[in-house]
Amino acid sequence: MAKPDNRADNVEHLQEHIQNTLQNLDEAEEYLNEFGSEISSEESSQIQEKNERRKQSIENFREELKDEANR
Template sequence: MEQRTNPDNRADNAAHLAQHIQNTEGNIGKAKETMSNTESPTIKAQIQAKNERREAAIEGMKHELEDERQH
């Protein structure tokens, strides 16, 4: 089977990044809700750590979004 490469179409990267940011922010909110509904300190710590990683990822995506909008 012959493999074909897809053309590098970056026309909608900004829209995709904005959607990813919105989705990740929504996941943070859902995780916070879950934290408020659980008694387990272990689960709360895991959720908090994951939300911190999500927030760092959002910062990276925002910088990438700025770069995309400048081009």
């Protein structure tokens, strides 16, 4: 049997996702700032690409958060 659709805590979960993603983004940027000259350009590019995906995810989470808050 399927679980009932309980959206009561969606806003809270989305806020947690945003905070976790922002923290990961900040940590990756700090890593690049500290060790950027010591890592390969490939690794640096991969981290930068992942950060771009994180930024997009944050935007998507915020849009979804707005939708949930308006319900």
